[in-house]
Amino acid sequence: MDSSYTRLKGGVGAPLGFLTSAVGCGIKNPAATRLDLALIYSEVPCSSAGAFTTNRVKAAPVRVTQAHLRKGDLRAVIANSGNANACTGVQGIDDAKAMCAAVAAPLGVNQSEVGVCSTGVIGLPMPMLRVEPKYNDLIDRLGAKNGSNVASAIITSDTHIKEQAISFELGEHRVRLGGCVKGAGMISPSMATMLCFITTDANIPRDTLRKAVLECVEESFNRITIDGDMSTNDTVLVLANGASGMPPIRRNGKRCKQFRAALRWLMLELAKAVVRDGERVTKFVTVQVRGARTYLDAKKVAEAVCKSALVKSSWNGGDPNWGRIIHAVGYSRALIREELVDIHIGGKAACLGGLQAATPMEELRAIVAEPEFEIIINLNQGDADYVMYSSDLSPEYIDFNRSEYAYWKQARKDGLV
Amino acid sequence: MDSSYTRLKGGVGAPLGFLTSAVGCGIKNPAATRLDLALIYSEVPCSSAGAFTTNRVKAAPVRVTQAHLRKGDLRAVIANSGNANACTGVQGIDDAKAMCAAVAAPLGVNQSEVGVCSTGVIGLPMPMLRVEPKYNDLIDRLGAKNGSNVASAIITSDTHIKEQAISFELGEHRVRLGGCVKGAGMISPSMATMLCFITTDANIPRDTLRKAVLECVEESFNRITIDGDMSTNDTVLVLANGASGMPPIRRNGKRCKQFRAALRWLMLELAKAVVRDGERVTKFVTVQVRGARTYLDAKKVAEAVCKSALVKSSWNGGDPNWGRIIHAVGYSRALIREELVDIHIGGKAACLGGLQAATPMEELRAIVAEPEFEIIINLNQGDADYVMYSSDLSPEYIDFNRSEYAYWKQARKDGLV
Numbered sequence: 146m147d148s149s150y151t152r153l154k155g156g157v158g159a160p161l162g163f164l165t166s167a168v169g170c171g172i173k174n175p176a177a178t179r180l181d182l183a184l185i186y187s188e189v190p191c192s193s194a195g196a197f198t199t200n201r202v203k204a205a206p207v208r209v210t211q212a213h214l215r216k217g218d219l220r221a222v223i224a225n226s227g228n229a230n231a232c233t234g235v236q237g238i239d240d241a242k243a244m245c246a247a248v249a250a251p252l253g254v255n256q257s258e259v260g261v262c263s264t265g266v267i268g269l270p271m272p273m274l275r276v277e278p279k280y281n282d283l284i285d286r287l288g289a290k291n292g293s294n295v296a297s298a299i300i301t302s303d304t305h306i307k308e309q310a311i312s313f314e315l316g317e318h319r320v321r322l323g324g325c326v327k328g329a330g331m332i333s334p335s336m337a338t339m340l341c342f343i344t345t346d347a348n349i350p351r352d353t354l355r356k357a358v359l360e361c362v363e364e365s366f367n368r369i370t371i372d373g374d375m376s377t378n379d380t381v382l383v384l385a386n387g388a389s390g391m392p393p394i395r396r397n398g399k400r401c402k403q404f405r406a407a408l409r410w411l412m413l414e415l416a417k418a419v420v421r422d423g424e425r426v427t428k429f430v431t432v433q434v435r436g437a438r439t440y441l442d443a444k445k446v447a448e449a450v451c452k453s454a455l456v457k458s459s460w461n462g463g464d465p466n467w468g469r470i471i472h473a474v475g476y477s478r479a480l481i482r483e484e485l486v487d488i489h490i491g492g493k494a495a496c497l498g499g500l501q502a503a504t505p506m507e508e509l510r511a512i513v514a515e516p517e518f519e520i521i522i523n524l525n526q527g528d529a530d531y532v533m534y535s536s537d538l539s540p541e542y543i544d545f546n547r548s549e550y551a552y553w554k555q556a557r558k559d560g561l562v
Numbered sequence: 563m564d565s566s567y568t569r570l571k572g573g574v575g576a577p578l579g580f581l582t583s584a585v586g587c588g589i590k591n592p593a594a595t596r597l598d599l600a601l602i603y604s605e606v607p608c609s610s611a612g613a614f615t616t617n618r619v620k621a622a623p624v625r626v627t628q629a630h631l632r633k634g635d636l637r638a639v640i641a642n643s644g645n646a647n648a649c650t651g652v653q654g655i656d657d658a659k660a661m662c663a664a665v666a667a668p669l670g671v672n673q674s675e676v677g678v679c680s681t682g683v684i685g686l687p688m689p690m691l692r693v694e695p696k697y698n699d700l701i702d703r704l705g706a707k708n709g710s711n712v713a714s715a716i717i718t719s720d721t722h723i724k725e726q727a728i729s730f731e732l733g734e735h736r737v738r739l740g741g742c743v744k745g746a747g748m749i750s751p752s753m754a755t756m757l758c759f760i761t762t763d764a765n766i767p768r769d770t771l772r773k774a775v776l777e778c779v780e781e782s783f784n785r786i787t788i789d790g791d792m793s794t795n796d797t798v799l800v801l802a803n804g805a806s807g808m809p810p811i812r813r814n815g816k817r818c819k820q821f822r823a824a825l826r827w828l829m830l831e832l833a834k835a836v837v838r839d840g841e842r843v844t845k846f847v848t849v850q851v852r853g854a855r856t857y858l859d860a861k862k863v864a865e866a867v868c869k870s871a872l873v874k875s876s877w878n879g880g881d882p883n884w885g886r887i888i889h890a891v892g893y894s895r896a897l898i899r900e901e902l903v904d905i906h907i908g909g910k911a912a913c914l915g916g917l918q919a920a921t922p923m924e925e926l927r928a929i930v931a932e933p934e935f936e937i938i939i940n941l942n943q944g945d946a947d948y949v950m951y952s953s954d955l956s957p958e959y960i961d962f963n964r965s966e967y968a969y970w971k972q973a974r975k976d977g978l979v
Contacts (some may be wrong), residue, residue, distance in 0.1 A: 202892025202900045202916070202959075232900070235916045264645055268918050284603040329898070330872070367894065377889050454789040454871070454955070455747070456961055462964025468684030471649055472794050474617025483619045498652045501979065506970055520592050538871070540957030546872055547879025554925055555711030 146467060147410065149313055156308030158292025159323035161187045162388030166286035166295035170275045171263070173301070175555060183298035184275060185342055186221040186252055186285050187386040192357035193219040195260070196362040198379035205230045205237030206261040207378060213257045213451040218351060222260040222342060222382055223248050223283075226299050226327065230263040230271045233376040240271040247280045262340045262380045264327060265301055266552040272560045273483055290521030292344075296325035299340050302545070307413055307418040308387045315400050318391035320347040326415040330424040330546065331370060339366065340417060341381040343411065347404055348387030349394040355403045356396075358383050365412035366484065369534045371423035372542065383408075420534045425541035426461045431519040435530045442479035443531035446522060449477035450535075457538035465509035467495040485525040489519045515562045564827065566730055573725030575709025576740035577763040579605045579805030584711035587692045589644030592720070599693060599716035602759055603638040603669055605801040610636040611772040612677070615796035620653030623678040624795060624801050626662065635768060636731045639664050639677040639759060639799055640700075643716050643744065647680040648794040649686045657688040664697045672723040679757045679797045681744060681792045682718055683707070683969040687978045708833045709761075709973060713742035715759050719962070720746045721953045724835040725830055730815045732789030735808035737764040739824055743832040747789060747963065749839040752849035756783065756836060758798040760828065762820055764946040766811040773813075774822045775800050782829035786951045788840035789959065799824075837951045842958035848936040859896035860948035863939060866894035867952075874955035882926035884912040891939060902942040908935045 153159040164186045182201055196215050197207050214217060223244050228356035230237045247257035252259075265269070309322035328339030349357070362381055381507035387393075394400045421429050437443035450456055459466035469486045474481055474507040483499040489511030494502035512518050556562045581603045587596035612631050614624050630636060640661050647654045662676035668674075679737030680688070713723035727740035766774070777977040779798055804810075810816045838846050849868055854860035867873055870890040876883035884905045891898055900916040908929030911919035929935050973979045 146801035166713075169710060182821040200889065200892040201896075201898050202888050202903075206738045229885075232885060232913070234901070234915075258686070267889055269914070274756055345881075377892060391978070431669075460964065461960060464965040464967055466966055468646075468649060468686075468966075470619065471619050472684055475794060479618075481618050486619075496649070496650075496685070499649055501649070506974075506979075510967070521874045538960055539959040541832035542871075542954055543606055543957040544880060548876065549885075550881055550882040550927070557923075562923075 146545065150311040150407065153310040153312055153321060153323065156292035156296050156325045157323045157342050157344045158308050159178035159310035159502055160289045160344045160345045160388065162346055162386045162519065163344045164188065164287040164289055166283050166288065166297045166467060167298035168279045169284045170279045172272055172275055173189065174224055175517060180298035181227045182225045182279055182283060183295040184221065184223050184248060184287065185295060185344065187384055188285060189359065189386050189388055191218055191220050191384040191386045192349060192351040192354050193382065193384045194351065194358040196358060196381040198278045198376060200377050202377045202379040204263060205241040206263045208379060209238060209241040210260040210262065210380065213260060214252040216257045218258065219260045219382065219384060220254050220258040221248060221252055222262065224262040224299050224340060225276065226301050226364055227265040228251035228263060228269060229265045229267045229378050230273050231267040233270050236270055237545045241271065244276065246307055248284065251284045260382050261388065264299060266342050266549055267377060269552065269556045271560060272503060272559050281338055283397060292323055293327065299327040299541040303327055303422050307415060309414050310408065311411065313407055315391055315403055317349060318389050320345060320389040320391060324411050324415055326419055328419040329422055339379055341366065341415060343383040345385045346388040346392045347385050347394065348362045348383045349404060353394060353396045353401060354383060361409040361412045364409055365416040368532060369416050369420050371420060371426065371536050372538065382463065401526055410474065417534055420536050421538045425545055426452050427516065427539060427541045428537040429517040430535045431526055432459055432533045432535055433519065434524065436525045436526040436527060437519060438480060439530040440529045440531065443478040443529045444472050444480065445479040446524065447531045447533040448471045450522065451533045454538060455522065460513065461539050463510065463514045465490050465495055470520065471496060471499065481524050487523040487525060489521040502503055564854060564872055565575055570727040570729055570740065571740060571863065572707040573709030573713050573727050573742045574602055574740045574759050574761045575707045576727035576861040577738035577761045579763055580702040580761045580801045581605065582709045582712045583700050583705065583774045585696045585699045585703065585833060586717035587696045588640055589689055589692055597697055597711060598644045598702060598714035599642045600712040601638065601640050601665060602705065602712060602761065603704060604801055605804050606805055607765060608635055608637050608801040608803040609768040609771050610767065610799065610801045611775040611796040613775060614814060617794050619649065619794045621680060621795040622650055622658040623680045624797060626658040627654060627677040627679065627799060630677060633674045635675065636677045636799065636801060637671050637675040638665060638669055639679065641679040641757060642693065643718050644682040645676045645686060645688050646682045646684045646795050648684040650687050653687055656689055660690065661693065663712065668701045671810040677799050681716060681757050681795050682960045684794060686969060686973045688979060689976050707740065709740055712759065716744040718744065719841055720744055720839050721875050722839060724839060726831050728828065729771065729960055730763060730824055732820055735806050737762060737806045737808060739828055739830055741828050743835040745834055746839055756796055757761065758783065758832060763807045764802050764811065765806065766802045766821060768896040770813045770818060771800060771802055778826040781826055782833040783906065785949060786833050786837050788837060788843065788953050791954065802927065807958060808892060830958055834951055837953050841962055842956045843953040844956060845954040846934040846935065847877055847952045849950045849952055850936065850947065851941065852938060853940045853942045853944060854946040855897060855944040857946045857948065860946045862894040862896040863891050863898065863941065864948045864950040865941065866890045868950045871955060877930065878954035878956050880927065880931045882907050882930045887939065888913060888916065897970065898941050899943065904940040906938040911922045
């Protein structure tokens with residue numbers, strides 16, 4: 146963390162001029178004891194930008210939010226967890242639009258100024274009868290500095306909320322940047338399965354913001370993988386309302402670079418938090434690929450290693466198994482040369498020139514026994530590099546994901562299926 | 563199975579003129595109670611063909627066998643399990659060549675007429691001191707009709723041997739075709755992690771055999787996946803010695819088609835047997851993709867579905883979760899249209915036009931509770947189709963693959979590392 150950043154509380158509620166609220170509707174659990182509907186609202190107009198799943202099966206809220214962003218800027222976001230509103234057809238689109246409309250009217254904004262996000266089970270209709278009675282509460286509870294409620298309302302299989310907020314100087318003004326993220330399973334690059342909301346009171350024009358967001362997403366959320374599955378609902382939304390009073394950030398200026406650095410830092414913190422909280426994850430592994438001929442080759446190698454079930458199983462077992470790592474390097478489709486590959490684990494050589502290095506096995510085992518370690522794969526063929534953040538795959542992950550039948554049973558009780 | 567095929571015993575030993583043997587050297591277990599070194603030998607010269615891993619990290623025996631096949635035809639194959647002789651550098655090449663040379667001399671063939679295959683742990687030197695004393699036994703025990711010993715000597719984490727042999731009429735002659743395969747983990751298309759040896763006493767010229775082998779591998783071993791990992795050692799070797807006395811098969815003639823059909827049937831039987839015996843597998847799932855715009859799109863969809871950790875977890879749990887299937891269809895990079903996708907499970911509609919179908923959940927659950935079922939994904943966009951054979955992913959798979967440390971400890975005892 147840059148020493149000029151000051152940590153703040155309140156996540157997406159930390160920046161000036163943003164109000165947030167969250168309620169429990171009973172989408173996540175029928176007793177409605179868990180928060181599952183959230184609202185973010187800026188008291189003044191915003192510029193905004195988004196990044197979305199590249200899955201061709203896109204949930205209704207993704208389609209609706211993309212359409213709203215094409216029309217203009219967002220000023221509010223409504224989000225629910227427990228139901229993804231994905232594969233729900235025309236009804237799903239209607240439901241997503243209705244969620245926007247329901248909060249737009251009391252907030253006094255256009256329906257198209259509201260973004261909508263959903264996360265949860267795929268293929269079941271949204272339980273709108275549970276959501277509709279809660280809109281009034283959601284509006285009534287809007288308040289400053291309580292962004293943690295939003296972080297709480299969007300999580301599903303996450304074990305804890307994930308949020309960050311900082312303030313920093315931008316020219317003569319202090320600005321705030323806050324964010325929260327959810328995601329633990331169905332996590333794969335381009336993008337990870339997640340919702341992420343980021344707010345800032347910096348003043349940054351739409352186009353400049355959009356460029357910064359896409360660049361920072363590429364270097365953060367597109368660099369993580371837990372299970373290699375890519376969701377139908379991934380969304381990152383960034384709202385900048387300028388409430389700090391600063392003049393607009395100029396594209397490519399010094400302040401633009403500073404803002405981008407802060408945004409990248411925040412996104413990377415949130416992305417790493419997703420991996421650390423991955424479903425039944427016990428290891429956080431940074432995989433650095435160096436010396437590739439091309440950026441694309443470096444990326445292919447990193448993704449193959451980070452997604453290999455056998456490599457991930459060995460990490461789960463604390464086994465510094467470089468043979469499985471190099472076998473994934475080999476099938477990555479990058480043009481690697483086996484006899485040039487070096488693999489270092491926690492700074493110690495495991496494989497040099499495609500062969501076993503002299504490091505005693507016990508030293509490597511001690512590194513991989515830790516909850517976090519770094520693997521450097523040097524292809525020794527060029528200057529391109531790539532980094533990814535990955536996890537192990539545990540027996541408990543499979544066990545956890547064996548069945549979503551309970552959701553169907555609840556949907557039947559609700560008369561939805 | 564074609565009703566004109568007659569099942570035979572003896573696997574690769576069933577065709578006329580082939581002798582086989584196997585011994586235990588102590589590579590797989592120090593007590594040498596398990597067979598781990600095998601030899602196949604044809605009493606007369608053969609035509610031969612091979613298909614090999616596409617992994618750029620290639621084990622030494624793969625490189626040596628490829629070189630021998632470029633020089634001419636094989637007449638014998640030596641194979642071991644317990645050590646892959648992969649990532650072993652120049653020493654590995656020397657060891658692989660030494661294995662060929664050691665049997666070539668007593669058999670009276672050139673060293674380049676011997677193929678060599680290894681399977682097991684990656685990155686440890688071949689324990690040649692265990693292998694060398696056993697060559698004499700291996701030669702002495704050569705005999706007809708005991709190919710099951712070969713099938714037994716090549717397995718690693720497989721729970722049982724996998725072999726098939728048939729005889730069938732080709733013109734006026736009866737010919738025999740036998741094969742065995744090993745593979746249970748590191749199984750992914752292009753190719754599966756496996757060794758496969760096939761022998762026949764049909765008379766088929768080298769070029770015609772090669773074409774048939776590559777076509778049949780594409781439709782069998784390249785269609786299976788267990789864990790999505792692709793090995794460094796995959797090899798299919800086919801030896802045809804003409805000992806049935808038939809005249810040579812002409813390319814594209816009727817007998818060529820008949821032979822190809824029998825070879826394809828045998829390879830597909832062996833490939834399916836690999837999936838059924840996959841590491842800690844409980845389900846055998848046939849995934850049919852239909853109605854794709856292109857063959858490549860159909861293939862992308864099948865591979866994405868068959869490799870998805872979340873889809874495989876749901877199969878393990880007996881959950882007919884079409885939402886996870888369509889989400890994998892969506893990220894496959896095929897140009898699919900969500901609103902056209904139909905998914906049938908065991909002949910019953912689970913998803914129609916991208917939406918949940920009316921089939922009662924209990925009916926779908928009953929199908930997925932079975933050890934084998936079929937999923938048909940119709941993209942409704944064209945005429946191209948593709949089929950793959952896949953398995954579930956179980957908590958026990960991860961547990962089984964957590965550590966190969968025991969192999970390292972043994973290698974240290976042997977003074978190899």
